[in-house]
Amino acid sequence: MPEITLRAANDADIEAVAGVWHRGWADGHAGHVPAGLHAHRTLEHFLGLVPSRIPITTVAVANGRVVGFVTMHDDEVEQVYVDASARGSGTAAILLDRGEEIVAATYDRAWLAVVAGNVRARRFYERRGWVDAGPFDYSAETDAGTFTVPALRYEKDLRTQTV
Numbered sequence: 074m075p076e077i078t079l080r081a082a083n084d085a086d087i088e089a090v091a092g093v094w095h096r097g098w099a100d101g102h103a104g105h106v107p108a109g110l111h112a113h114r115t116l117e118h119f120l121g122l123v124p125s126r127i128p129i130t131t132v133a134v135a136n137g138r139v140v141g142f143v144t145m146h147d148d149e150v151e152q153v154y155v156d157a158s159a160r161g162s163g164t165a166a167i168l169l170d171r172g173e174e175i176v177a178a179t180y181d182r183a184w185l186a187v188v189a190g191n192v193r194a195r196r197f198y199e200r201r202g203w204v205d206a207g208p209f210d211y212s213a214e215t216d217a218g219t220f221t222v223p224a225l226r227y228e229k230d231l232r233t234q235t236v
């Protein structure tokens with residue numbers, strides 16, 4: 074794998090981040106969320122979500138290309154997405170470490186939501202010290218109404234971190 078660089082996202086990254094998010098959403102959620110939700114998770118949907126998140130987004134860059142991103146909102150590591158080409162390479166761990174570091178500047182404990190059926194993501198988080206704190210119903214909003222998605226809340230005590 075080429076060298077991975079982390080940097081704060083900027084508006085020039087909007088399309089690349091939305092593309093990673095769009096493709097990764099399908100990879101992580103297909104078969105694990107209500108089937109009707111897929112039609113609403115278009116590239117345009119993610120292009121609409123990214124701009125307001127740019128100030129809370131860190132991107133991973135390899136060979137000048139955005140290959141992943143993490144967003145933090147208060148004590149939540151809100152999104153961790155890595156392009157298929159960079160999975161299994163350690164890029165996701167570098168991004169998650171940065172997300173935790175940013176949350177740890179203000180909070181002792183971080184949380185995130187993961188779809189129950191997304192076993193690859195769950196294994197990744199668990200290997201990084203996150204624990205399953207229980208199920209909850211995530212309400213996915215769309216133009217056609219709300220879809221209920223079975224999700225899990227994962228938590229990590231950040232006080233044991235050496236950052």
Ligand SMILES: CC(C)(COP(=O)(O)OP(=O)(O)OC[C@H]1O[C@@H](n2cnc3c(N)ncnc32)[C@H](O)[C@@H]1OP(=O)(O)O)[C@@H](O)C(=O)NCCC(=O)NCCS
Pocket residue numbers: 097098100101102153154155156159160161162163164165166186187188191192193194196197200
């Ligand atoms: C989740 C994600 C960020 C993890 O990054 P990654 O580079 O794939 O993670 P890693 O390869 O380091 O770790 C994944 C673990 O799951 C395992 N794994 C791989 N495929 C798997 C599968 N189909 N089922 C179960 N476990 C699987 C891997 O072996 C690895 O575990 P190990 O290190 O103990 O062997 C990345 O897969 C991704 O972007 N997925 C799509 C988007 C997504 O789901 N984001 C998270 C939303 S909450």
